[in-house]
Amino acid sequence: MSDKAPKPGGGGSVITSQLPLLRQLEWRVRHAVENVLSGEYRSRFRGRGMEFDQVVKYEFGDDVRDIDWNVTARLGEPYRKKFVEEREVTLLLVFDDTPTLRFGSGAQSKREALLELAGLVMLLSAVNRDRVGFVHANPAGHLFYEPVRGRGAILHAAATLLSRPPSPVETGFGGPGDGSQAAIPWKFLARAAPKHSVFLWLGDFPPRPAPEGWAVLRRRYQTMGFRVDDPWERAMPAGDMFAAYDPAAGRLVTLEGSAAERAAQADWRARREAAWQELFPDPLSRLVATTEENRLNALVRFFHARMR
Secondary structure: OEEEOOOOOOOHHHHHOOHHHHHHHHHHHHHHHHHOOOOOHHHHHOOOOEEEEEEEEOOOOOOHHHEOHHHHHHHOOOEEEEEEEOOOOEEEEEEEOOHHHHOOOOOOOHHHHHHHHHHHHHHHHHHOOOEEEEEEEEOOEEEEEEEEOOHHHHHHHHHHHHOOOOOOOOOOOOOOOOOOOOOOOHHHHHHHOOOOEEEEEEEOOOOOOOOOOHHHHHHHOEEEEEEEEOHHHHOOOOOOOEEEEEOOOOEEEEEOOOHHHHHHHHHHHHHHHHHHHHHOOOHHHEEEEEOOOOHHHHHHHHHHHHHO
C-alpha cells in the first residue's frame, strides 16, 4: 500500500508538534556547519561535485590532474577535461521502519535515535540548499514524499517523517532481529529518482540478502546506509537471567545469559555485519551510531572521514 504525502503547510497538530524539536536540531546543525564542518560538506558529500562537459585545449594555469592523456597523445598537444558544477543534488532518505527498531534497553529506542539522525541529515541538506525527499516504509506499506527545496518545505518534510507512527507489532517472526520486511518500492525509486540523487537508507539491517533492484540503484546513484545499535545488541548484559521486550514478537522474553545464547548472539551479529558490508562495500558509505551517543557528533565524524 502506498500513501500520498501531505502537502506543505498542512498535516495537522501531529506534524506541528515536531517543529520545536526540529528547530532545536536546526540550531545544532547550523552550529556544526559553521564551526565544525567549515563549509566543506557540500562538495565532500557529493564527491567531486562536478560533471564532465567536454575536452578543451590545456592552457597555462589549468589543473594538470584534468589532462586527458588519451586525447593528448592522439592530437599531439595537451588537452584537458572540462567540468561543470552539479548545481542541484537531491537527497532521498529511505526510512526502513521495521518492528525491531522499537527495541531499546535504555532511555531511547533505536527508532527514536534513527529518526533524530534522519532529521539532522535533512536539516543539514536544507542549510546547503539541496532538495530533500523521503520514503517511509513499514510492512503495511509506504509513504513517498517528493523532494522539496527550501528551509520551510524541508522542515515540513522532516516533521512529517518524525510524526509517522511506528511499525505495528506482529507475531510469528523467525528469530532475533528478523522482523518483517518493510515495503520499500525500490524499482519505483530506481525509475523516479532524478539525476545526481543521493540515497540514504536508514534501518535496522538484519542479516538478509540485498533487496531486488538494489544493485541498479548502487550503479546509478550514490548510496549510503545509517544504522543505530543498542548496547545489548553488541554485548548481552553481564550476569544471569534477565527479561527483555522483543518488539518483533510483541512480548517479554526471558534470557538466561547462557553460553549457548551468547554464542547465538555472536553468530547473529557476525551475519548481520557481513550483510551490512555487502550492501555498502565502501566503509565511507556506512555509519553505525548507538542509542547512547550524540548523533550529531556521529554525523560530524562521518563527514570528516569522507573529507579525509
